[in-house]
Amino acid sequence: MGAVKPLRRTTTDTDVLTEEAVETQRPWNVVVWDDPVTPMSVVVVIFKRIFGYSNNKATQLMMTVHHEGRAIVWSGQRERCESYCVKLQIAGLQSTIEQDQ
Amino acid sequence: MVGRHRLFVRRRDGRIEVRLNDLGRSVAREAFGHVVAAERDPEHEWHTLLNAPIDPGRDQDDPLSILNRQNEISTNAELAVVTLNEEFLNDAEAWAWLATLQVALRSTAQAHGLMSDEKLAACDEELLNYIHTLQQLLFELADCF
Numbered sequence: 001m002g003a004v005k006p007l008r009r010t011t012t013d014t015d016v017l018t019e020e021a022v023e024t025q026r027p028w029n030v031v032v033w034d035d036p037v038t039p040m041s042v043v044v045v046i047f048k049r050i051f052g053y054s055n056n057k058a059t060q061l062m063m064t065v066h067h068e069g070r071a072i073v074w075s076g077q078r079e080r081c082e083s084y085c086v087k088l089q090i091a092g093l094q095s096t097i098e099q100d101q
Numbered sequence: 102m103v104g105r106h107r108l109f110v111r112r113r114d115g116r117i118e119v120r121l122n123d124l125g126r127s128v129a130r131e132a133f134g135h136v137v138a139a140e141r142d143p144e145h146e147w148h149t150l151l152n153a154p155i156d157p158g159r160d161q162d163d164p165l166s167i168l169n170r171q172n173e174i175s176t177n178a179e180l181a182v183v184t185l186n187e188e189f190l191n192d193a194e195a196w197a198w199l200a201t202l203q204v205a206l207r208s209t210a211q212a213h214g215l216m217s218d219e220k221l222a223a224c225d226e227e228l229l230n231y232i233h234t235l236q237q238l239l240f241e242l243a244d245c246f
Contacts, residue, residue: 036210036215036216036220037206037207037209037232038203038206038207038239039240041240041244042239042243044243045199045246046203048246082155082156082163082166083166085155086166086173089153089170090170090174090177090200091199091200092200092202092203092205093207094207096155096156097155097156098158
């Protein structure tokens with residue numbers, strides 16, 4: 001009996017670690033939210049400036065924000081998402097980060 | 102402030118010419134001043150608006166990110182204030198104007214609860230005129246980038 005307990009504990013720990021590893025591998029998203037006052041051209045300029053997107057891509061994302069109320073404008077590591085989100089907030093856009101579903 | 106000519110013009114040397122009259126500059130001065138004050142004064146009605154959550158799924162955001170945001174918003178607003186009377190802006194100065202005007206525009210709308218088309222349409226005329234003026238400044242400045 002004495003040898004069984006550590007074995008069970010080890011198995012459980014491994015399972016938990018594996019689940020955590022999977023959890024952190026899911027990418028993070030930078031989300032920009034619509035508002036009724038920001039001019040569309042300003043949103044395009046901000047996307048181009050912060051992400052280096054082409055005019056077409058920035059315009060497409062802006063239209064997604066406008067029509068759907070939000071758009072994922074960048075995905076990747078949490079730290080980079082947080083940094084981009086802060087840059088967007090500094091430029092006056094409503095932005096948050098979230099982990100991919 | 103609004104005439105037949107454009108309010109901001111990108112020159113061939115890369116600088117942006119500011120063609121605002123006194124009224125236009127006074128609107129910009131008011132907007133920039135509010136942003137500077139809001140970052141410095143925790144009691145300012147915009148202060149919490151400038152500290153929106155980064156990750157709403159967490160109880161608290163990374164303090165370094167919060168500090169970075171505060172510093173950058175303040176730096177932009179202060180650069181905009183000190184260049185308020187300039188005839189020409191370089192790229193960094195023009196970006197500081199754009200970011201600060203946009204922060205002021207969205208904070209104004211949020212502070213007055215105007216975050217839907219219906220509420221915006223129903224707000225009083227003086228406030229709506231102010232918002233439209235900020236939008237026009239932003240629209241024309243964005244055209245230079």
